[in-house]
Amino acid sequence: MPKDNGIGASPKRREDVRFLSGTGNYTDDIQVNGQAYVHFLRSDIAHANINGINLDAASAMPGVIKIFTGADFEGVGGIPCGWQVTDRHGEPMQEPAHPVLAQGKVRYVGDQIAAVVAETLEQARDAAEAIEVDLEELPAVVDMKAALADGATKVHDDLTSNLCYDWGFVEENKPAVDAAFEAAAHVTTLELRNNRLVANPMEPRVAIGDFNRATGESTLYTTSQNPHVIRLLMGAFVLGIPEHKLRVVAPDVGGGFGTKIFHYAEEAFCTFAAKALNRAVKWTSTRSEAFISDAHGRDHVTKIELALDADNNFTALRTDTYANMGAYLSTFAPSVPTWLHGTLMAGNYKTPLIYVNVKAVFTNTVPVDAYRGAGRPEATFQLERVVDKAARELGVDPIALRRQNFITEFPYATPVAVEYDTGDYHGTMDALEKMADLSGFEARRKASEAKGKLRGFGVNCYIEACGIAPSNLVGQLGARAGLYESATVRVNATGGLVVMTGSHSHGQGHETSFPQVIAEMIGIDESMVEIVHGDTANTPMGMGTYGSRSLAVGGSAMVRATEKIIAKAKKIAAHLMEAAEADIELKDGAFSVAGTDKSVAWGDVTLAAYVPHNYPLEDIEPGLEETAFYDPANFTYPSGAYACEVEVDPDTGKVTIEAFNAADDFGNIVNPMIVDGQVHGGIGQGIGQALLENAAYDENGQLLSASYMDYAMPRASDVPFYGVDHSSQTPCTHNPLGVKGCGEAGAIGSPPAVINAVVDALRSGGHDIHHIDMPVSPSRVWQAMNG
Amino acid sequence: MSQVTMTVNGKEMSGDAEGRTLLSQFLRETLGLTGTHVGCDTSQCGACVVHVDGVAVKACTMLAMEAEGTSVDTIEGQAAPDGTLNALQQAFQDHHGLQCGFCTPGMIMSAADLLKNNPQPTEAEVRHHLEGNICRCTGYHNIVKAILAASGQDVSSIAAE
Numbered sequence: 001m002p003k004d005n006g007i008g009a010s011p012k013r014r015e016d017v018r019f020l021s022g023t024g025n026y027t028d029d030i031q032v033n034g035q036a037y038v039h040f041l042r043s044d045i046a047h048a049n050i051n052g053i054n055l056d057a058a059s060a061m062p063g064v065i066k067i068f069t070g071a072d073f074e075g076v077g078g079i080p081c082g083w084q085v086t087d088r089h090g091e092p093m094q095e096p097a098h099p100v101l102a103q104g105k106v107r108y109v110g111d112q113i114a115a116v117v118a119e120t121l122e123q124a125r126d127a128a129e130a131i132e133v134d135l136e137e138l139p140a141v142v143d144m145k146a147a148l149a150d151g152a153t154k155v156h157d158d159l160t161s162n163l164c165y166d167w168g169f170v171e172e173n174k175p176a177v178d179a180a181f182e183a184a185a186h187v188t189t190l191e192l193r194n195n196r197l198v199a200n201p202m203e204p205r206v207a208i209g210d211f212n213r214a215t216g217e218s219t220l221y222t223t224s225q226n227p228h229v230i231r232l233l234m235g236a237f238v239l240g241i242p243e244h245k246l247r248v249v250a251p252d253v254g255g256g257f258g259t260k261i262f263h264y265a266e267e268a269f270c271t272f273a274a275k276a277l278n279r280a281v282k283w284t285s286t287r288s289e290a291f292i293s294d295a296h297g298r299d300h301v302t303k304i305e306l307a308l309d310a311d312n313n314f315t316a317l318r319t320d321t322y323a324n325m326g327a328y329l330s331t332f333a334p335s336v337p338t339w340l341h342g343t344l345m346a347g348n349y350k351t352p353l354i355y356v357n358v359k360a361v362f363t364n365t366v367p368v369d370a371y372r373g374a375g376r377p378e379a380t381f382q383l384e385r386v387v388d389k390a391a392r393e394l395g396v397d398p399i400a401l402r403r404q405n406f407i408t409e410f411p412y413a414t415p416v417a418v419e420y421d422t423g424d425y426h427g428t429m430d431a432l433e434k435m436a437d438l439s440g441f442e443a444r445r446k447a448s449e450a451k452g453k454l455r456g457f458g459v460n461c462y463i464e465a466c467g468i469a470p471s472n473l474v475g476q477l478g479a480r481a482g483l484y485e486s487a488t489v490r491v492n493a494t495g496g497l498v499v500m501t502g503s504h505s506h507g508q509g510h511e512t513s514f515p516q517v518i519a520e521m522i523g524i525d526e527s528m529v530e531i532v533h534g535d536t537a538n539t540p541m542g543m544g545t546y547g548s549r550s551l552a553v554g555g556s557a558m559v560r561a562t563e564k565i566i567a568k569a570k571k572i573a574a575h576l577m578e579a580a581e582a583d584i585e586l587k588d589g590a591f592s593v594a595g596t597d598k599s600v601a602w603g604d605v606t607l608a609a610y611v612p613h614n615y616p617l618e619d620i621e622p623g624l625e626e627t628a629f630y631d632p633a634n635f636t637y638p639s640g641a642y643a644c645e646v647e648v649d650p651d652t653g654k655v656t657i658e659a660f661n662a663a664d665d666f667g668n669i670v671n672p673m674i675v676d677g678q679v680h681g682g683i684g685q686g687i688g689q690a691l692l693e694n695a696a697y698d699e700n701g702q703l704l705s706a707s708y709m710d711y712a713m714p715r716a717s718d719v720p721f722y723g724v725d726h727s728s729q730t731p732c733t734h735n736p737l738g739v740k741g742c743g744e745a746g747a748i749g750s751p752p753a754v755i756n757a758v759v760d761a762l763r764s765g766g767h768d769i770h771h772i773d774m775p776v777s778p779s780r781v782w783q784a785m786n787g
Numbered sequence: 788m789s790q791v792t793m794t795v796n797g798k799e800m801s802g803d804a805e806g807r808t809l810l811s812q813f814l815r816e817t818l819g820l821t822g823t824h825v826g827c828d829t830s831q832c833g834a835c836v837v838h839v840d841g842v843a844v845k846a847c848t849m850l851a852m853e854a855e856g857t858s859v860d861t862i863e864g865q866a867a868p869d870g871t872l873n874a875l876q877q878a879f880q881d882h883h884g885l886q887c888g889f890c891t892p893g894m895i896m897s898a899a900d901l902l903k904n905n906p907q908p909t910e911a912e913v914r915h916h917l918e919g920n921i922c923r924c925t926g927y928h929n930i931v932k933a934i935l936a937a938s939g940q941d942v943s944s945i946a947a948e
Contacts, residue, residue, distance in 0.1 A: 016880040019888025020872055020895065022822015022862035029821035122805065202826045202834060202889040202923050254824075254889030255923050287827035507887030507924045677883045677929060684926025708831030708921070716917035716927040721910075721945055746926070 006520035010673035027206035032280035039124035043106035046140035046364040046701025054132035063123030070103035080237040081329040088168035107327035110292025140701035164360035177355040180316035184307035188390035196299035196695040203254020204285040209270030224250040226544020253506035258370035262331035297371020299324035330369035340375030346414035384460035384752035427728035431663035456761025465635035466741030467552030484631040486540040487558040491624035493610035495603035502542010503554030523588040548741030560628035636740040640664035644753035653782030661723035667740035682746015688714035690754035796864025804851035813851035822862040833920030843900035862892035884933035886924035
């Protein structure tokens, strides 16, 4: 029987009722009394000097309260970058200033030139059209390699070049890696691009700044995955507001996928303007605006080489990547192609020697930062593509080649600085082979061929590092923040609990899954536990939700706080039953004395804590409320094996996904229903990247796919039902729940499976093709076939 | 500004609208019915689907003034007066057909329109019908499953929930 309560159960999500009945509270649903509206005038040129801005006509337009430009922000801090990467030569990365409103120059299409605050949004938009801006167009740099050429136009005049950093990892391994390539029996080389994507949570970003002159407190309502991080970054680095005078609220948030981690200029603007104007200021992004102002994802150009010995063992791996940073450094941008990418290049394989080079490049494009998976999809894609190509070159089975090189003993220290605690790569591959019905493939291929279609099967593995992260380690790697998580557990007098967590739920269902953990620990019903999140005023300082860290780090903090609660409750129970504390056991919501029939209910103990008439006041304080901060000892390492089956129409080049199966090892699982849903969503996004999505720039820096008319989001008819399996479970060894994180796996594991399947299909049709760049649109596939 | 009057979820409601005010904006900002969401500005995402005189409409494709005198149904009017979810809403909860919830109102209103006209749709018909509704969270798996379940079809053979 499946459980109906606690860890391992799949209760219906309690958040759903409000979302299904239209009573959620998203940021744009909030109306602050007297709020004004801001519209940002954004550059429609990728690179230009601002020679003048004439506000006269616009300022006189109806309803205009004030128009702000860069000049109003002199003396105000810029948007900070939260991670400093050190290059191969020990030098810090180049870090340009990032003003709230453009000062002197615009550097990408979308860069904000002016902000019009008016009584209504329509008045603000109308007035923006009357602003005269004298832009002197400059050559734009878009292509990364061209941006690094001698004499290239510089995005930032005060930097030495467009190179942010040249990172080598592990630098001292390079000679040994090069030597291994010299000695290799076979070398497989592949050049590829990881296409630029736009995260596209369905809720566009919104910010409302408010200011209370009586208390001097500023409040920002914002669509954020991490309100405390925004409070710290914006308060300390941009506006100079101490935390006790700044409240950040992220209520119901309609998806994040990374792009709502970062601190954006619009948040700082609304908070600043609310104080300057003494009234609330609201900004709601349109979707078109989101395309040119939300941080983008991916955009790597890579050459990868794999060396094998005569027995097909991997002996060395070498990769060179150009990573696009866009025009400015977004909050965590420098960490994505480096520490979230290079450290994953071992994948599931015992390759002994690895060297990763990454050149991060400034261009006149929207800033690029973390998008679901962040660095790990880029690592997985190149590794799993080159392994597949090697198998084809050597004429061996792609699954057999992978299995032969799997890491099988744990803990395993990779040559790229991380230590996998647990895993069972054969186990997930076994589960996948069972689901994917490999033995029936040839018959399915014949059936497709009978219809005039080509059919292909693609498989890949993945490993990821989640639960970011040990603070002392990431501090050494350049993080300018700690990456612990927090929880306060408050027990009420009548026994109910409220958990105030630093994690943030924007689709993940924490309000449902977190109570399951506490219900299991105490032996009570989940309905006795409520989760509070998203408001710095009533949650402890926490780092928020990204990198599949909520349960592994935030859940662990909640466990630690609950353990403190239970320890104190046992003392109270011991007093009530006149027994020794060491003899007290907690089971099914009751405390008993071991070996006796004495017991007191959970509610009797919690009541005693708040009505301490019969209570050990000389030993412990009244009340039952505890806080814990949990700093993980290591990353967690979910892994898995994915398979995709495609049909290709040779007449049109159209690819259809016929089957997609995913076998994941997430360690222990609290809510299987939610975990499956996370995998489904990730696969949908991965299929989107592989087949459809592309943020395409022209050579002048115009974003060609800047709306849903042009950027192909995956639709229901683009994807099949997915098969998912997480029966292979090797619990994490270093967090109290043994959990690994499941939020990003689908997006990391699925693109290479799709492309491996497409290449397999085309090769089955006699086309000597080893690679097609994503997205594999009909025109790209047709061109590949008709060369 | 002119006054616009319509029947929303069975109640007559009025408010001022400019000539350019969209129905989506009127519902959200003038009438305070924020369950109808706006996820794009090109009429692609479908988060704002409502029913106007019984027909599914993207509320961002219609001016508020065009809805004068019509009967509009929104997500707020779908559950029973005591808050009990209707069968379609309940199927979405039962089958985890939503995550962040932002596309959900449009999905429900669009799916209700499908089931009204096609009470037993096939999987392909459901997927085709949702062409104008984008979800970024679920990969559509549990949305399609929930709609098939709401139509009374057995979904137990469809892989995991």
